[in-house]
Each structure stands twice: as structure tokens, then as C-alpha cells.
Amino acid sequence: MSEILSVHNIETYYDLIYAVRGVSFSLTEGEITTILGTNGAGKSTILKTIMGLIDDQPEKGVIQFEGKKINHKDTEKIVKMGISYVPEGRQVFEELTVMENLQMGAYLRRDRGGINKDIQRIYDYFPILKEREKQWAGTLSGGEQQMLAISRALMSKPKLLFLDEPSLGLSPLLVKEIFEIIKLINQEGVTILLVEQNANMALGIAKKGLILESGRFVLNGSSKELLKNKDVQEFYLGIKTEVATKGYQRWKRKKSWR
Amino acid sequence: MTDFLLVLASGITAGSSYALMGLAMVIIYKTSGVVNFAQGEMGLISAYITFMMLDYYGFGYLATFFWAFVFALFLGALMEFAILRRAKDPSVLGLMIITIGLEMILLGLVSWKFGADPKDMPFPISPFESIELVENIYISVLEVLTIGVATAVMLILFLFFRFSKLGVAMKAVQQNPMAAKLMGISTNRVLMITWSISSFVGALAALLIAPANMGPFMMWDPLLKGFAAAVMGGMTSLGGAVVGAYIVGIIENFFGTFISIEFKSVVAFSIIVIMLCVKPSGLFGRHYVKKV
Ligand SMILES: Nc1ncnc2c1ncn2[C@@H]1O[C@H](COP(=O)(O)OP(=O)(O)OP(=O)(O)O)[C@@H](O)[C@H]1O
Ligand SMILES: [Mg+2]
Numbered sequence: 406m407s408e409i410l411s412v413h414n415i416e417t418y419y420d421l422i423y424a425v426r427g428v429s430f431s432l433t434e435g436e437i438t439t440i441l442g443t444n445g446a447g448k449s450t451i452l453k454t455i456m457g458l459i460d461d462q463p464e465k466g467v468i469q470f471e472g473k474k475i476n477h478k479d480t481e482k483i484v485k486m487g488i489s490y491v492p493e494g495r496q497v498f499e500e501l502t503v504m505e506n507l508q509m510g511a512y513l514r515r516d517r518g519g520i521n522k523d524i525q526r527i528y529d530y531f532p533i534l535k536e537r538e539k540q541w542a543g544t545l546s547g548g549e550q551q552m553l554a555i556s557r558a559l560m561s562k563p564k565l566l567f568l569d570e571p572s573l574g575l576s577p578l579l580v581k582e583i584f585e586i587i588k589l590i591n592q593e594g595v596t597i598l599l600v601e602q603n604a605n606m607a608l609g610i611a612k613k614g615l616i617l618e619s620g621r622f623v624l625n626g627s628s629k630e631l632l633k634n635k636d637v638q639e640f641y642l643g644i645k646t647e648v649a650t651k652g653y654q655r656w657k658r659k660k661s662w663r
Numbered sequence: 664m665t666d667f668l669l670v671l672a673s674g675i676t677a678g679s680s681y682a683l684m685g686l687a688m689v690i691i692y693k694t695s696g697v698v699n700f701a702q703g704e705m706g707l708i709s710a711y712i713t714f715m716m717l718d719y720y721g722f723g724y725l726a727t728f729f730w731a732f733v734f735a736l737f738l739g740a741l742m743e744f745a746i747l748r749r750a751k752d753p754s755v756l757g758l759m760i761i762t763i764g765l766e767m768i769l770l771g772l773v774s775w776k777f778g779a780d781p782k783d784m785p786f787p788i789s790p791f792e793s794i795e796l797v798e799n800i801y802i803s804v805l806e807v808l809t810i811g812v813a814t815a816v817m818l819i820l821f822l823f824f825r826f827s828k829l830g831v832a833m834k835a836v837q838q839n840p841m842a843a844k845l846m847g848i849s850t851n852r853v854l855m856i857t858w859s860i861s862s863f864v865g866a867l868a869a870l871l872i873a874p875a876n877m878g879p880f881m882m883w884d885p886l887l888k889g890f891a892a893a894v895m896g897g898m899t900s901l902g903g904a905v906v907g908a909y910i911v912g913i914i915e916n917f918f919g920t921f922i923s924i925e926f927k928s929v930v931a932f933s934i935i936v937i938m939l940c941v942k943p944s945g946l947f948g949r950h951y952v953k954k955v
Contacts, residue, residue, distance in 0.1 A: 458841060484847040496842040498835045508828070509835050513847040561847060 409434040409565055409596050410455070410488075415466030417447075417454045424450045425463070426620035432565070437587070437597040439607040439628075442617035448600045449493050451617075452567050456490050457483050470565070485513055489563035493570055495554040499543030503534055506542050506553055510560025520560070527556040530586055548579045555586070565596045572603045584610055668800050670920045671913060676806035677888075678912025679813040683868035684882075684889025685896070685904035686820060690861040692898045693824075694837045695854055696755050697747075698890070700762045703882030704769035705742065705862050706869030709735040710784070710877065711773055713870060717785045724787050731870070732863060739862025743855045774879045786874035809871045816864055817905050824901065833857055837899075884928065888912070891931040894938045895946055903946060 410432040417425035425447045432438050442448050454463050457480045468476050475483055484490075498506050507527065511520045528535040531552040537545060542553055551571055558566060568587065572580040580603065588610050591597050601607035608614055608628040616624040624634065684702065691699045699705075713731040716722040722730075742765065747758055788808060793801040824830040836843045836853045843850050868889075872881055889904075891911050896903020911931055919927035938946075 456845070458844070479849070480844040481847050481849045484845060490845050492842065492845065496839055496845075498838045498842060500838055501831065501834060505831050505835075509831065509843070509846045509848070512828070512832060557846070 407434050408432065409471060410598075411467075411469045412451075412455065413467045413469075415451075415454060415463040415468060417450050417459060417462045418464050419450075419459070424620055425454060427466075428617075428620070428622060429466075430615055430622065430625070432596055432598055433612075434596050435591075435594065436613065437591050437599060437611040439599045439601055439611035439614045440617055441601060441604050441607060441614060444602075446617040447620040448617055449569055450620075452490060452492075452569055452598070452600060455483075456480055456488065456567070484561060487562075487564035488567065489558040489561050489565070490567040491554045491558045491569060491571065493573070495547075495550045497542040497545070497550050497553050497557070500541055502539050503537045503542055503545070503553060504539065506557050507534075507560055510557035513561060523560060523562070527559065530589070531556060548575050551575060551583065555583070559590065559595075563595060565598070566590065567598045567600070569600045570602060571599070572601060572606060580606060666920070668797065670916050672800055672802050674913030674916035675909060676802065676809060676912070677916060678892075678909035679806070679809040680868050680872055680885050681888040681892050681912055682813045682905045682908035683809075683816060683864055683871070684885045685892035685908045686816060686889075686901060687861045687865040687868065688889055688893045689896070689898060689901055689904045690820070690864065691857055692893070694833045694857040695747075695758070696837060697758045697762065698898075699861065700759065700886075701742070701765035701769060702762075702861070702865050702889070703869075703886030704766045704773070705735070705738055706865035706867075707773055707879070707882045708738065708769055709862070709866035710869035710873045710881075711777055714777075714782055714784050714873070714877065718782075728870075732866065735862045735866035736859040739858035739860070740855045742862070743858035747858075748851060748854070770879060777879070779879055781876070781878040784873040784877045788874070805871070805874055812867060812871060813905070816867065817901065820864075820901050829853070829856070887928070888915075888931045891934045891938075894935050897946070907946065 408431045412431065413429050414427050415425060415429075416423070416427055428447075428451060430438075440448050440451065450459070453459050455468055455475075457475070457478055461477075463476060466476070467474060470483070470486055470488060473486070475486070498509060501509065504524075507524050508520070511523070514520055533549055534552060534556060537549065542550065545553060551573075555568070555571065571583050571587070575583065584606050587597060587599065591610075599607055599611060611628050614625065614628050615622050624636070626634075684706075687702050687706075688699060691697060691702075709731055712734050713727055716727045716730065717724070746765065747753070747761060750758060750761060786805075788804050792804045794804060794807070795801055824834060832843070832846075832848050833853055833856075835846065836848060836850050840850050843853075868885060869882060872885060888911050889908065892907035893904045895907030895910060896905070911934060914934075915927050915930040918930050
């Protein structure tokens with residue numbers, strides 16, 4: 406299995422805020438990898454840095470996609486190379502219809518027939534989107550918007566898909582459904598990098614996991630190993646932890662990780 | 664009755680050039696959220712280039728109009744590429760102030776090169792030629808042309824934003840520039856094209872105004888009225904801007920005829936203020952309210 410993306414020692418700043426502090430990892434083609442971490446750990450920042458969405462960043466480090474360096478490339482170019490990103494908070498085009506949102510997802514494609522076929526396939530995944538086809542995306546429910554955001558990202562036929570907290574704000578049932586779809590997408594050959602708070606679900610479908618704290622990876626391994634790891638169990642899976650003392654315990658443990 | 668129809672007719676013709684200006688402003692606002700105060704002066708420059716080619720160098724009409732429109736497209740692209748894009752960490756307010764600065768520079772250029780005196784713009788249609796619509800109601804051929812052009816532009820723009828991929832992409836860029844980039848849309852290029860199209864529409868307006876009234880300040884009034892029209896339509900609606908333009912044109916003509924000619928121009932200002940206070944989303948605002 407070959408490496409599709411490799412990130413080597415990147416550092417990202419928001420002006421003076423040092424958000425990503427030397428992060429390295431690589432993704433194997435065809436696998437699902439997950440990044441877990443608490444709020445503000447820098448998960449989204451890593452994805453945005455790779456997508457070239459933060460001006461003049463990364464400050465240091467190298468990002469390679471299929472062996473080609475992509476640091477400081479325009480986002481449009483990176484998308485064209487085959488990476489697609491479903492951003493945190495969906496970011497659908499609120500005053501475009503569901504259909505137009507999907508068409509924008511296929512902006513770089515010229516094959517009309519193929520585009521229509523892919524839209525049909527998406528409607529098979531998410532029948533509700535077909536029903537809402539002519540409705541403004543902003544009028545969809547949060548869950549429907551998430552489905553649309555994922556679908557839209559798939560319309561560019563990416564080789565690599567980034568998902569930033571797809572489960573955020575969704576009912577448990579819907580989360581399950583979305584994760585099933587993610588698995589399906591992966592089975593069709595798309596490599597996936599999944600950023601999540603829902604560690605249980607994420608490790609359930611991912612092959613490997615990385616754990617991020619304050620801009621650094623503190624742990625990585627196969628999902629199986631991580632699920633057995635005491636720290637992970639305690640902080641991310643909520644095992645053996647009483648709610649009232651969680652905050653205190655977490656802080657102590659975190660220190661021992663560094 | 665004749666009076667009434669006459670005033671109505673002049674309201675509609677005035678409304679047509681306001682509509683073109685309003686449309687030009689809406690196009691830029693729709694994609695970038697910026698009110699382009701240099702819109703009028705961009706058209707002004709195009710009109711003076713046309714004047715120069717016809718009057719100084721004796722080019723034919725066809726060649727002149729062709730090059731004038733090419734110039735207008737280029738000017739729009741240049742404004743975006745060379746000036747607005749260079750703004751570091753731009754805020755919408757900062758960009759608007761830039762457009763005000765541009766407005767003054769362009770106006771200064773025209774006054775310096777051509778002087779402040781009114782000019783006679785050669786034009787294939789004389790502004791004094793009229794046709795009788797109904798009994799005793801005359802309308803100039805130039806006015807008919809203006810109404811026709813405004814209608815055609817409106818229709819084309821409507822179809823463009825509704826059905827063309829580029830048109831939809833323009834709306835996407837305005838609604839969410841980051842997401843647009845993630846679709847592979849080159850937001851910079853889209854913005855540049857937007858400015859080109861808008862400059863073209865503004866130049867059309869200026870060229871239709873020039874034969875009747877040409878001078879460095881000829882675009883002030885249409886710009887203000889066009890802006891009022893755009894505000895009435897909620898700034899993002901093409902149809903709204905057009906309806907707004909005709910309402911402004913008609914109201915101000917009735918006001919000017921029956922109430923007070925001196926305060927005719929105040930009508931547009933009042934409309935802007937009232938709309939912004941009472942219903943900033945415009946007459947037909949159906950802006951979907953963001954969920955927080
Ligand atoms: N635009 C920004 N400007 C300044 N600081 C930012 C910006 N975006 C993020 N940060 C900071 O960078 C750090 C990492 O943020 P990031 O959004 O990457 O966290 P995250 O791991 O995705 O968290 P969450 O799970 O809450 O989404 C945080 O401390 C945050 O405050
Ligand atoms: Mg995040």
C-alpha cells in the first residue's frame with residue numbers, strides 16, 4: 406500500500422497564535438485514518454493548512470500529495486489534484502438550491518453525463534436530498550446539511566477526502582447512518598481522513614488513529630491498540646471516569662503524556 | 664390625463680438608465696459584498712473614450728462601440744486585479760472606501776483631460792428625434808433604445824445567474840468564499856469577471872446617457888438613483904433592482920412635476936434612508952435568516 410499524503414513536521418500560526426506545533430503523519434491509500442483531540446487541539450487547523458486555506462501557512466514543514474509538494478499552492482489547485490474537504494460546520498451555499506450545491510461540487514468536471522450519474526448515486530445514498538432538490542440549502546436541517554456537504558465534496562471525485570467532525574450536532578441514529586456512508590465511500594476506493602470528537606465511532610471505522618493535544622500528536626497507532634489504551638479509554642471513550650472528577654483527572658493525565 | 668401619462672413615460676425612461684446602473688452595482692455586490700461607488704465613473708471613462716474615438720479620431724460607430732466595450736471589460740478587470748485584490752486583509756468597509764477613492768481619481772482624470780464643459784456626443788440616434796406613443800405622448804428614440812437595452816440586459820443577466828455554471832459560481836463565491844475555493848472555484852478569477860461584466864453594464868448606461876447630457880458629472884445622478892434602486896431591491900436581487908429603478912424614476916418624476924422640482928433629487932436619498940431603516944433586505948427580501 407502506498408502513501409497518498411505525507412505531512413512532515415508542519416507548524417501553523419494564526420498571527421501570534423501557535424496552533425500546530427510540528428506535526429507529522431502519513432495516510433495510506435485506501436484507508437480510513439482518524440485524528441482525535443479535544444476542542445482547540447488544532448485538528449481543523451491541520452486540515453485547513455493542508456488545503457491551503459490559511460494564508461502563508463504552514464510556516465514550516467512539507468506536505469506532499471502523491472509525492473508532489475503542495476505547500477503554498479492555491480486551494481483550487483489542491484482540490485483539482487484530488488483532495489476534497491468537508492469543513493467543520495458544513496458550509497453549504499445557503500442561498501443555492503441543493504442541486505446547485507451539488508453542481509458546484511462538480512465545478513472542475515466537464516463530463517455532464519458522469520456528473521448526472523454521480524448526482525443520482527448521491528440521491529441513492531441520501532434520498533432526502535432528492536426530495537429537497539429545489540430547496541435552498543440554508544433551509545435544510547443540520548443533519549441534511551451535513552449530508553449535502555459530504556455529497557458536495559464527493560462530486561469532485563476526490564482520491565482523498567477530509568471530513569471535519571461530520572457527527573457534530575447530529576442525533577445518534579443519524580451519526581450511525583453517516584458513518585455507514587463513510588465506510589461505503591471508503592470501500593469505493595476513497596482514502597479518508599476523519600477528524601472526530603466521537604472517538605468510539607471514529608475508531609470503530611478507522612484503521613489507524615492519531616491523538617492530538619495542543620498542536621502536537623501525543624499518541625498514534627492502530628484503532629485496535631488505541632481502543633485498548635488506558636488514556637484513550639479514559640479521556641475519549643469515557644470509560645472508568647466519573648463525570649464530576651473528569652476535568653481534574655484529565656488535566657493530570659495530560660501532563661504525563663508530554 | 665396627458666400630463667399624468669407624460670410624467671409616467673419620463674419616469675420609465677429615467678428608470679431604465681437607473682436600472683442599468685442598479686444592475687451593475689448589484690452584480691458586484693452579489694459576488695463580493697462591496698458597494699462599488701466608482702461604478703458611475705467607470706462608465707464615465709468608457710463614455711469619454713467613445714467620445715474621443717468618434718470626435719477626435721473619427722472612427723466609425725461600429726468599431727468605436729466595439730472597442731469601447733472591450734475597454735470597459737478590461738477596465739473592470741483591471742480595477743479588481745490591480746487595486747481591490749491588492750488590499751491586504753480587506754474588510755468590506757475598507758474596500759468600499761477604496762471604491763470611493765477610485766471614483767474621485769477617475770473623475771479627476773476625466774475633468775483634467777477633457778475639461779468640465781459639456782460635450783456633444785456623436786451618436787447614431789439623435790436625442791431629439793421622437794415618436795408619438797399615444798396621442799400627444801412623445802418619447803425620444805434614444806429613450807426607447809434605453810428601455811430596450813435595459814430590458815435585454817436584465818433578461819440576459821437573469822438567465823446567466825440562474826442557469827450558467829459561472830453565474831451560479833459567482834453567487835457561491837459571495838455566499839461562502841472559503842467553500843467556493845473548496846469546490847475548486849478560482850475566487851479571484853470569478854471576482855475579476857464580475858467586475859468586467861459590471862463595468863460593461865455601467866458603460867452601456869453611460870453611453871445611453873451621454874448623447875443627451877455629457878459632462879464629467881453626468882453619472883452622479885444615475886449612480887445615486889441606481890444605488891437607491893439596488894437598495895430597494897435588497898442589493899442582491901437583479902429583479903429587485905430593476906423594479907426599484909422604475910419606482911425611483913416614476914416617484915421622482917411625479918414628485919418633481921407635482922410637488923417640488925428643487926427637491927426632486929432628494930427622493931432617491933429618502934428612499935435609501937427609509938429602506939435601510941425599515942426593510943434592509945429590500946422590497947422582496949427573501950433572505951433566509953441564518954441559523955446561528
Ligand atoms: N482563525 C483563527 N484565528 C486565530 N486563532 C485561531 C483561528 N482558528 C483557530 N484558532 C486557534 O487555534 C487553535 C486550534 O483551533 P482548531 O480550530 O484547529 O481546533 P480543533 O481541534 O479543530 O477544535 P474543535 O474540536 O473545537 O473544532 C485554537 O486555540 C484556536 O483558538
Ligand atoms: Mg475543529
